[in-house]
Amino acid sequence: MPPKRCRFYKNKFPELEDVVMVEVKSIAEMGAYVELLEYDGVEGMILLSELSRRRIRSINKLVRVGKTEAVVVLRVDEGRGYIDLSKRRVSPDEVAKCENRYSEAKIVNSILRTVADATGYDLEELYEKTAWKLEEGDKPGSSYQAFKKAIVETPELFDTFGLPENVKEKLVEKVKHRLMPNTVKIRAEVDAQCYAYEGIEAVKSALKAGLEESTDDFKIQINLIAPPTYKIETVALDRKLGIDALNTCIERIRSELEARDGELQVRSEPQAVSDEDEKKLKERMDEAGQEEEEEEEDDEE
Known part of the structure; x- marks a missing residue:
């Protein structure tokens, strides 16, 4: 054992x-x-x-x-x-740093003990081939961030440990379970308009160009809230990178619109949204839909 x-x-x-x-x-x-x-x-x-x-x-x-x-x-x-x-x-700053390092190292220890217990692999040897190997030339406890990065950016890291396949698979499973970062929804709101001859077709074309800025990491969605306001959204593991992706999309739409004598105004800059933000947006969209229905009824009368 x-x-x-x-x-x-x-x-x-x-x-x-x-x-x-x-x-x-x-x-x-x-x-x-x-x-x-x-x-x-x-x-x-x-x-x-x-x-x-x-x-x-x-x-x-x-x-x-x-x-x-x-x-x-x-x-x-x-x-x-x-x-x-x-x-x-010990200064208060040193206490905080020590507590953070210990917390992260404790999580790594829990992961490795679970893997060793589940596979019968020697725990110290598992440390030698994984966490301690990752910390060579770096500070103690740095393996936590290396494991966390491997989940999203460098999954090939797990192949470098030289572990039996069953042990590697269990390690990947447990690291993902404990360290997988939470996703965050990023949203911006813009007004897209064009009063030139192309009109609505120019707006549609510009929005389509914005969608082309989607990547494997950032799937961008654009939906109408109420003319001329659109919401632009993506889901990201890294908040800053998600915001950067939406800013790139917005500039692409702006460029396409201005080339057709249209304009784009940013109503709200890209930012992470909460459940409360989602609720408020739904209420706005419901109200806009209700107003549109009332206008159609008035036109029919």
Whole structure:
């Protein structure tokens, strides 16, 4: 059976001045005994003098058993497995960065443990061939972003690990399940008009040209809200790239219209839309449709 636990990073111990995440296991007169969560439970100690910059009246008010803390490494004795740590020397910015790195590394650890358990593959060897390989020459924990990027941009990355096919397939499945980014809908609204002889045909031609800016990554849709207003939409994994795609589409439509003596005005710039935005747009389109029906009835009378 593969081991149930494994350190998150290739090095068995942290380096001096690394900021690491620990869990307090017990409290004594000298300080707090802790386990380094990213290093497979290696033990360390936060000395009493390193708990706070202020005078310590009660150690129990500063730390408690079971609490996780971001601390900095002061000394490492690998031979004795002895690590001195400090809480008081860690800045709020360092705490935030450590918590973010730990959160991401914990997700990678969960993915790899699940794959190892499901396939019977050795967990440490799986780390060696995947996460630790990705982190060579980079900072610990960077494999999270590499896995996330592989889902969308570089799926061939999984072929470089040299894993048995069943293990690779399970890894791809679990990475997609945990790290697949959420899609976001991007929308813009424009007024497209042409009072020249071509009129509506010029508008249709320009909108058709805008649709030609669709790609495999960004499928663009253009629909009428109420003359002369159109909505232009796409769904994207990356908000900024989605906005860029719609801006390119808008400029294409503008260019085509102006070449036919028409004009395009942007009513709302490309932006991510919420469920509430969708609801409001539907209400607008329903109202516009109702007004159109009433006008047709008046014409018939």
